[in-house]
Amino acid sequence: xxxxxxxxxxxxxxxxxxxxxxxxxxxxxxxxxxxxxxxxxxxxxxxxxxxxxxxxxxxxxxxxxxxxxxxxxxxxxxxxxxxxxxxxxxxxxxxxxxxxxxxxxxxxxxxxxxxxxxxxxxxxxxxxxxxxxxxxxxxxxxxxxxxxxxxxxxxxxxxxxxxxxxxxxxxxxxxxxxxxxxxxxxxxxxxxxxxxxxxxxxxxxxxxxxxxxxxxxxxxxxxxxxxxxxxxxxxxxxxxxxxxxxxxxxxxxxxxxxxxxxxxxxxxxxxxxxxxxxxxxxxxxxxxxxxxxxxxxxxxxxxxxxxxxxxxxxxxxxxxxxxxxxxxxxxxxxxxxxxxxxxxxxxxxxxxxxxxxxxxxxxxxxxxxxxxxxxxxxxxxxxxxxxxxxxxxxxxxxxxxxxxxxxxxxxxxxxxxxxxxxxxxxxxxxxxxxxxxxxxxxxxxxxxxxxxxxxxxxxxxxxxxxxxxxxxxxxxxxxxxxxx
Numbered sequence: 001x002x003x004x005x006x007x008x009x010x011x012x013x014x015x016x017x018x019x020x021x022x023x024x025x026x027x028x029x030x031x032x033x034x035x036x037x038x039x040x041x042x043x044x045x046x047x048x049x050x051x052x053x054x055x056x057x058x059x060x061x062x063x064x065x066x067x068x069x070x071x072x073x074x075x076x077x078x079x080x081x082x083x084x085x086x087x088x089x090x091x092x093x094x095x096x097x098x099x100x101x102x103x104x105x106x107x108x109x110x111x112x113x114x115x116x117x118x119x120x121x122x123x124x125x126x127x128x129x130x131x132x133x134x135x136x137x138x139x140x141x142x143x144x145x146x147x148x149x150x151x152x153x154x155x156x157x158x159x160x161x162x163x164x165x166x167x168x169x170x171x172x173x174x175x176x177x178x179x180x181x182x183x184x185x186x187x188x189x190x191x192x193x194x195x196x197x198x199x200x201x202x203x204x205x206x207x208x209x210x211x212x213x214x215x216x217x218x219x220x221x222x223x224x225x226x227x228x229x230x231x232x233x234x235x236x237x238x239x240x241x242x243x244x245x246x247x248x249x250x251x252x253x254x255x256x257x258x259x260x261x262x263x264x265x266x267x268x269x270x271x272x273x274x275x276x277x278x279x280x281x282x283x284x285x286x287x288x289x290x291x292x293x294x295x296x297x298x299x300x301x302x303x304x305x306x307x308x309x310x311x312x313x314x315x316x317x318x319x320x321x322x323x324x325x326x327x328x329x330x331x332x333x334x335x336x337x338x339x340x341x342x343x344x345x346x347x348x349x350x351x352x353x354x355x356x357x358x359x360x361x362x363x364x365x366x367x368x369x370x371x372x373x374x375x376x377x378x379x380x381x382x383x384x385x386x387x388x389x390x391x392x393x394x395x396x397x398x399x400x401x402x403x404x405x406x407x408x409x410x411x412x413x414x415x416x417x418x419x420x421x422x423x424x425x426x427x428x429x430x431x432x433x434x435x436x437x438x439x440x441x442x443x444x445x446x447x448x449x450x451x452x453x454x455x456x457x458x459x460x461x462x463x464x465x466x467x468x469x470x471x472x473x474x475x476x477x478x479x480x481x482x483x484x
Contacts, residue, residue, distance in 0.1 A: 053334065056302050057092075059309030060331040063322060064089055065098050067310075072098075072105035074324040077116060079109055080126045080229060083133035084328025090137040091335045099137070106130050107142035113151075121173070123164025124155035125229050128182030135190040149192040152183050160200030165218060165227060176218050177208050178230035181243040188246040188427075195386040195394055195415055202247055205240050206255055213262035215240045228325060231315040234266045234277035241284040248350070248415060248427040251288050260288060267296045275304040276313040276326050282333040298337050301330050351377040353416035353430035364407055364439040372398045372414055375430075381418035388413045390434070404436045 064085045068074065074081040086102035093099070109115050110130050117126040131148055134140050155162040161175030162183040184201045187193035193201075208216045214233045217223050223233050230236040237259050249256050263281050271278040282297035304311060310322020311330040354374040362368045372385050375398075387395040389402050390410030404410060412434050417427040 053298075053302070056305055056309075057331060057334050059305065060311065060327050060334070061089060061092050063309040063327055064324060064331070067322075067324065068098055068102065072101035072103075074102075078324070079106060079117065080129040081324040081328065082106055083130045084332065085324045086328075087133040087137055088328045088331035088335065090139075091332060094138070103134060103137070103139045103142060106134065107139070110134070110143050110148055113147075118151050122155070123173070124152060124162035124179040125164050125176075125182040127152055128162075128179070128184075128186040129229065131186035132182065132189050135186065140190055145190060145192055149187065149190075152187060153193075153197060155179065155183060156197060156201065160202075160204035162201065165224070167218065167221070169220075174218055175204065176227075176230075177205050177215050177236055177240055178217060178227060180205050181236075181239045182229060184243045185239075185246050188243075191417075195388050195413070196392070198247060198415075199388055199413060202244070205243065208240075209255060209259070213237070213258035213260070215259065225315045228316075231313065232272060232274050232277055234263065234271055234274060235280050237262055238277065238280035238284040242280070242287060245284075245287045248353075248429040250350075250428075256288065260285075260290060260293075264290075264293050267293055267300070270300055271297070273314050275301055275311050276315070276329060278304075279311075279326070279329040279333040283336060286336055294337055298334060301333060305330075349378045350426035350428050351375060351381070351383055351416045351418045353414050353428040355412075355414045355430060355432070357412070357432070357434065361435060361437055362404070363437045364405060365403055367401050367403045368434065369401050370399065370412070370414075372416065375414070375416045377416075377418045384417050384419075386415045386417070404434075407436050407438045410434045410436060 068085070072082065072086075073079075074085055082102050083106060086099050086106065089096045089099035089102070110127060112118075115122075115127075117123055127148070131140075131143070131152070134143060152162075155164060157163055157175050159175065160180075161177075162179040163173050163175050164179035165174055165176035166172070167174045180201050184193070184198065184205075188198065205215065208219065210216065214237045216233075217227065217230060217236055223230065223236055225231045230239060241256060241259050241263070244253075244256060251257060251260070263284060266272065266277070267281065271281065278297045278300045282294055282301065285291075285294040285297060301311070306312065306320065306322050308322055309327075311326040312319045312322050313326045316323060316326070352375060353372070354376075355370055355372040356374065357368050357370045359366065359368065370387065372383075375383055375385070377383055383398075385396060385398050387400055387402075389395070389404075389412050391404060391406075393402060395402065410433065411431055413429055413431045415427050415429050
């Protein structure tokens, strides 16, 4: 979805005391949000504790509630705005009537084959954002997931990326990191993507990473301020990090650590004035357990809140007027950071994927046995397994077998997924390279000779030769004439 670029507006002087107050409170003590958020749909707002953060969240949620259309939307062709708003409202209260209204409208749009974002001229990022919101809020049952999965996968191109960005220089729709990130983020959240499609999508976005850790929009475009879900390098990089996290990546991966370094640098420079980028970055920092950077991002978000409670990124054509996309994501980021801590007993930790295979150096046609029983989950959740064998073949289960028809090096990837549900199923991947040797010369005799068998045969042949020589000598002596 495209919006017009507008001029950046600096922070009014009247906001400075508020920002200073935030920084002073942060330095003095840890700030918490009350254990609940008050209902906001047609009911009186309960009095909140005097906290800057809870007040900011409540104001943002009120803005979203008051600016919702009667059908639950936030304007025509604005499903990605409604998706952000609905998730923010649902996080506040899973029984929110306002959230339910938006999700009903979003599900209707997603289930319709005639929706504007499906088809040849559609784009993957918008339905991806909608599916992610539905899946993350436990509303996936509202949609025909088979239809949505098939429709989203129609956007995936042979190089692995998902299409949706219109490249003016090429006069055609091309693949982009934003479309791929949103599609991948959504499909992994909904557990509705084949392993091979996921692997190809990951490889595509990784190919767009720069030496400074950031990710480009396309192979030829660093970013496009008109692309609303990724108008700058910071938001694109943060969105990619979230997509990679959903696919099982961790802080230890060099792609991730380099991207986090880039985001940390951006945080120190106020995210170049982009509150949307700060919101997505805050979620990425939290996902990869970067508490200091999460707080930095949250403080910047708070400094950008409008008087009406909403938010507006400087890249939007409507800036400085508040909009549902930036307000929704800002509220999501603040709620994720400062909501009541989940009791440790219910926290779901990701599993650890591991596997071995035998034989270690297989030949063409030889069955290779794989075993993932060394994978484990610290929470004790039951694990499920998905495999890709590097030659286009896939399998499920903990102990699959596979043979290769051609020699070469094949990357085998195991994805282990747990059955936890808080906040969602988690996964982890492990890859190893299997070196397949050319086929050995086959035994054409039809006899199943083993090494031991061949040794026995050779020994018997040797004994037969010795016996034959002995018989020959005995007969020769018997035939010799007797001497007088």
